[in-house]
Amino acid sequence: MAFKTIPPDFWNLKLNQNFNPKPAQKAQQQPQQTKQQTNVDTGIQKKLINLLNGDKDICKRLIDAAKRKYPGQSEHWYWEKVTEDLLRDRA
Template sequence: DFNQALRLNPQDDIAYRNRGKIRSQLGDNGGAIADFDRALQIDSHNALLFAARGDAYQTNNNYQDAILDYSRSLELDSENAEVYLSRAKVYEYLEDKERAIADYQQAADRFCEKEDWTSYQLALNGLKKFQWFLPRSVVSESSNIPQISTPYVQSNASHRQLLTLVGGHWSLAERLIGQAKYDYPGKSETWYLEKVICDIERDRGT
């Protein structure tokens, strides 16, 4: 069907993108990349096209080109959590720990905001791999990578439990607590902590 669509309209970038995705799923990554190339010649400002070609490059073990495409996609759409997650996996494979952590954190932040808890957990799982590596920010300010920090956390059981649930990233917990305070004003700090813990465990089925 996509072949026919392209015979009728050789400038149909959506048909090239969708055919490329199918070719990639079938294992024809070279053909997929060729389709994405054609689509980008037609529409060079499509963030989804760069992300799709980045996925094909990653599957083809062409990691540097994958990073370039993911970065270009994020320049066009900086809120796409899936692209941060994909780029984080490439950085992890390349053992670029600082950038992997930064991208997993960016993905986790956005999945949290969207309340996509399944994908949020995937990002947290990525971060947990590096808990031993970066207790404080060691990233150069000139690198344009978001800072990672380990904030002070009160030493009571509820704080420790919540910190564990969010993979050691207290900024995410603070965001959830802030939402709970907005939804249920006038409660105690302990109540908000326990509410957030209960909600996370319920959503995860634990």
């Protein structure tokens, strides 16, 4: 009578019920999501840069600051947020 060995994944499943047998597929999906987030309408980009008198360095700093303050939003959301904040503060 031969005993079969239990594969190590069995114990991981018992210890951690959130076991995902295909982690490679999940890693491949993430870059596709980031490509979708980087598509920002050029109109909103031009509007923000015009509000900043063409200073792209300030534009980048404001977008980065918004990303730190409000993490997890889409790239387009950050551009609109910074633009609307500038317009509101100038009024």
